[in-house]
Amino acid sequence: MPKTIISTPNAPAAIGPYSQAVKYGDTIYVSGQLPLNPETKEMEDDVSRQTEQSMNNIKAILEEAGSSMEKVIRCGIFVTDLGDFATVNEVYAGFFTSDFPARATVQVAALPLGAKVEIDAIASA
Numbered sequence: 001m002p003k004t005i006i007s008t009p010n011a012p013a014a015i016g017p018y019s020q021a022v023k024y025g026d027t028i029y030v031s032g033q034l035p036l037n038p039e040t041k042e043m044e045d046d047v048s049r050q051t052e053q054s055m056n057n058i059k060a061i062l063e064e065a066g067s068s069m070e071k072v073i074r075c076g077i078f079v080t081d082l083g084d085f086a087t088v089n090e091v092y093a094g095f096f097t098s099d100f101p102a103r104a105t106v107q108v109a110a111l112p113l114g115a116k117v118e119i120d121a122i123a124s125a
Contacts, residue, residue: 001025008064011057012036015112021061023125028065030121032078033057034112047084047116051091054119059095062123069095071124077105078118088117 006021012034014020021030035043035050038057044050059069079088085105093100101121111118 006030006061006065008060010038010060010064012038012041021065023065026125027073028062028067028121028123028125030058030061030123032076032118032120033061034115034118036113043113043115047079047081048087048091050115050117051088051119054117055092055095058119058121062121065123065125067123067125070097072096072101072121073124074102074122075104076120077103078108078111079105080108080111080116082107084116092119 001024004023005019006023006028008020011020014031018031021028033054035053036057037043037053044053062068062071077088077092079085
């Protein structure tokens with residue numbers, strides 16, 4: 001079964017040797033999304049705005065792949081400070097209208113470009 005590379009200008013371009021997402025069969029694997037605005041290439045400092053931008057980037061990639069946030073099966077959230085957990089949860093929850101996906105949230109020492117949050121996702125097509 002061939003894989004399909006998903007790419008959209010409505011999310012930031014990859015900053016390394018990876019794709020925004022890969023569709024394999026009926027599953028879409030979205031790479032970790034930093035909170036970069038795809039138009040300005042800039043990042044807000046506030047963790048709630050960073051979370052919102054990362055989720056908007058995931059949403060744009062899924063839409064390009066013909067999927068949606070309702071079809072997200074699992075997310076991984078990486079934060080540089082677990083003290084931001086409640087804020088990230090509040091923003092994250094607003095992107096789902098029914099049952100929430102499975103999820104892991106971990107604190108990491110650092111993220112690329114000094115981000116406070118990075119989020120990846122797996123969704124059905």
